[in-house]
Amino acid sequence: MTINIHKSSVSFDAYEKMAPYYFESVDTKPFNAYFERPATLSLLPDVQGKSVLDAGCAAGWYSKWLLEHGANVTAVDFSPSMIAMTRKRVGNKAVVRQADLHEPLSFLADNSMDLVLSSLALHYLKTWEVVLTECKRILKPQGQLIFSVHHPVRDMEAFPAGNYFRTEIVEEEWETNGETVKVRFYRRSLSTIITALLDAGLMIEKLLEPTPTRQFAELHPAEYKQLTTKPHFLMIRARKS
Ligand SMILES: C[S@@+](CC[C@H](N)C(=O)[O-])C[C@H]1O[C@@H](n2cnc3c(N)ncnc32)[C@H](O)[C@@H]1O
16 A cells, blocks of 8 residues: 655655665664664663554664564554565564654554654654644553654754754755765754644653763764764653643
């Protein structure tokens, strides 16, 4: 089954192209392995026996981790190639479906999830109203949303010509396997992020502006120094009230 991609969705073609690279390389990339993942995982409760939605699952690293730690996993991504990579990784141990997070996740029942985990996916969404309303709907009472996005300060430094106070689309060029891929995403202010959560009825429990681990420092000392003086990622855990 294929779905219609919402007109505000960006980087669909880029992620279609990068899916095999993600499957092969992203597990061990220092930015993921020694920076984003340790911080995001530190926000998770014990997931044993919990129902978890991996929203923007890419090639399924988090889905596999969640399964290995005893969770019941549903994974969604708008890219059919990423969905294929997640299926390759987790087989039939998880429910894996193509879905655009700009649209309602109608196949998921109200109050059915203990956790929604979304790693580095929400900044591809122009508007967060639908995805956050859906998180609130599908989460059980006291269920938690844990997500990571680019830090607004990082995006403002990378795109200084923009207006910090507006949600603006920006474009970066990434080198993957010797190929240049254009990746577009939305830069939004800190207050836009916080207000969207609170308006959706999700109470912020914890906010992280992490620095990389020591393993990162050993591999990339110069970048480590920079990343310990300027924010790069923002992680938030919020609870359905
Ligand atoms: C940076 S990757 C996520 C990485 C992944 N969570 C991990 O750590 O392995 C971003 C993912 O978000 C997905 N994505 C972007 N926009 C989306 C949308 N509107 N709906 C669903 N998935 C989307 C992309 O296809 C991509 O797989």
